[in-house]
Amino acid sequence: QKFDWTEKLRKINKHVFRNPSFRKHQEEIINTILSGHDCFVLMPTGGGKSLCYQLPALMSPGVTIVISPLVSLMHDQVYNLNLLRIGAYCISANTPMSELEEMYSCLRGVKEGINCQLIYITPEKFAHSQRLQNEMQRSFQNGKLSRIIIDEAHCVSEWGHDFRPDYKMLGALKSKLPGVQIMALTATATPRVRRDIRNILQINEAYTFMQSFNRPNLRYEVRKKEKKKSAENIATFIKENYPGETGIIYCLSKNRCEEMAAKMQEFKIKALPYHAGLDDQTRKFNQDQWSNDKTHVIVATIAFGMGINKPDVRFVIHESLPKSMEGYYQESGRAGRDGKISHCILYYSYSDKLVHDKMAQDDFDKKENVRNNLNKMVEYCETQFTCRRQLQLHYFGENFGPDKCGKTCDNC
Numbered sequence: 001q002k003f004d005w006t007e008k009l010r011k012i013n014k015h016v017f018r019n020p021s022f023r024k025h026q027e028e029i030i031n032t033i034l035s036g037h038d039c040f041v042l043m044p045t046g047g048g049k050s051l052c053y054q055l056p057a058l059m060s061p062g063v064t065i066v067i068s069p070l071v072s073l074m075h076d077q078v079y080n081l082n083l084l085r086i087g088a089y090c091i092s093a094n095t096p097m098s099e100l101e102e103m104y105s106c107l108r109g110v111k112e113g114i115n116c117q118l119i120y121i122t123p124e125k126f127a128h129s130q131r132l133q134n135e136m137q138r139s140f141q142n143g144k145l146s147r148i149i150i151d152e153a154h155c156v157s158e159w160g161h162d163f164r165p166d167y168k169m170l171g172a173l174k175s176k177l178p179g180v181q182i183m184a185l186t187a188t189a190t191p192r193v194r195r196d197i198r199n200i201l202q203i204n205e206a207y208t209f210m211q212s213f214n215r216p217n218l219r220y221e222v223r224k225k226e227k228k229k230s231a232e233n234i235a236t237f238i239k240e241n242y243p244g245e246t247g248i249i250y251c252l253s254k255n256r257c258e259e260m261a262a263k264m265q266e267f268k269i270k271a272l273p274y275h276a277g278l279d280d281q282t283r284k285f286n287q288d289q290w291s292n293d294k295t296h297v298i299v300a301t302i303a304f305g306m307g308i309n310k311p312d313v314r315f316v317i318h319e320s321l322p323k324s325m326e327g328y329y330q331e332s333g334r335a336g337r338d339g340k341i342s343h344c345i346l347y348y349s350y351s352d353k354l355v356h357d358k359m360a361q362d363d364f365d366k367k368e369n370v371r372n373n374l375n376k377m378v379e380y381c382e383t384q385f386t387c388r389r390q391l392q393l394h395y396f397g398e399n400f401g402p403d404k405c406g407k408t409c410d411n412c
């Protein structure tokens with residue numbers, strides 16, 4: 001369908017964003033946004049969600065506010081937008097006053113000498129700054145705020161794997177700014193999380209775009225974990241399949257990450273640990289070494305998570321049972337963002353489930369939910385007949401037949 005803005009839209013996509021064309025759903029989503037509707041976008045990792053709100057931001061007179069959960073991710077986005085000569089700011093709890101004032105000027109529509117189309121804000125900043133909330137309200141009333149984007153929208157749901165209490169405050173947006181346009185985006189959402197997102201953000205009328213969550217270039221496999229030979233087996237896999245290439249090994253505990261990284265080094269594989277027990281500087285150093293290909297394998301707890309967007313991760317290995325299918329999809333999904341064939345291998349032993357059960361015991365309220373999630377993972381690991389993709393995608397409410405797997409999981 002053609003709109004008044006179609007020509008302009010395609011030109012900006014080509015000449016500003018330097019994309020040869022749109023990917024599936026992108027143009028439709030952008031048209032829906034430019035038509036003024038709320039929008040709910042569910043697309044797998046690497047699907048190209050950012051363009052769906054960045055491009056309309058350039059086509060709209062006011063500022064677009066993006067709520068995003070990770071400062072490092074926001075900085076990356078702003079850096080890349082600035083490279084394309086698009087004005088963008090990143091506001092967190094640590095932003096200096098002078099920059100905040102510039103951002104407030106943009107919100108008021110006073111833009112002399114300031115180029116600003118997008119403002120990225122952490123949910124914490126939004127939740128705890130009354131001034132920001134007031135400025136947003138005024139900006140909206142004066143027609144200077146075009147819309148609000150909620151990235152990683154599953155963080156609003158306690159049923160999601162990355163619940164962030166401050167995201168809940170975003171539920172007040174529709175009542176504080178009546179009529180404000182909202183776009184919510186996520187790469188993971190079970191039907192329950194999806195319902196939660198719509199209800200909490202009050203976007204029940206939103207146009208929904210849902211793409212298949214299948215990642216055809218990923219190869220899924222579950223292997224039996226041999227406790228004493230675990231590191232050796234992993235090292236053998238890496239050396240035989242991806243020598244010198246990038247990967248992630250997820251372990252359950254900080255200690256295990258340290259042990260496993262040391263073992264990998266013994267096997268002459270360049271590896272570094274990443275977990276919450278390391279000081280900020282070491283953690284950042286290790287991540288940078290990995291991002292810049294100075295080390296090949298990062299051995300991490302799930303603290304190594306959101307915002308990892310290295311495109312050429314060739315393998316993601318889980319040395320123990322992930323906590324939930326949603327978590328597993330997200331973690332293993334860090335492989336192959338560049339579309340090339342990559343492996344997701346889960347080393348399974350039932351005794352790992354018992355360790356998880358024990359860890360959950362203290363947290364009485366969550367116990368049932370935690371146990372259900374774990375049981376689903378155990379089912380995933382123990383089945384020898386059902387397609388692994390089918391199991392994952394059914395969990396997300398997607399109808400997926402094993403014929404579409406094309407023998408790219410070990411059960412098929």
Ligand SMILES: Nc1ncnc2c1ncn2[C@@H]1O[C@H](COP(=O)(O)OP(=O)(O)OP(=O)(O)O)[C@@H](O)[C@H]1O
Pocket residue numbers: 019020021022023026043044045046047048049050051186187309
């Ligand atoms: N139409 C397009 N043509 C070519 N490349 C594109 C197009 N749209 C997006 N891309 C590229 O695809 C990559 C992934 O896009 P993006 O970061 O928006 O993914 P995402 O859906 O936000 O993933 P994640 O959930 O991991 O954040 C980026 O490098 C982006 O430049």
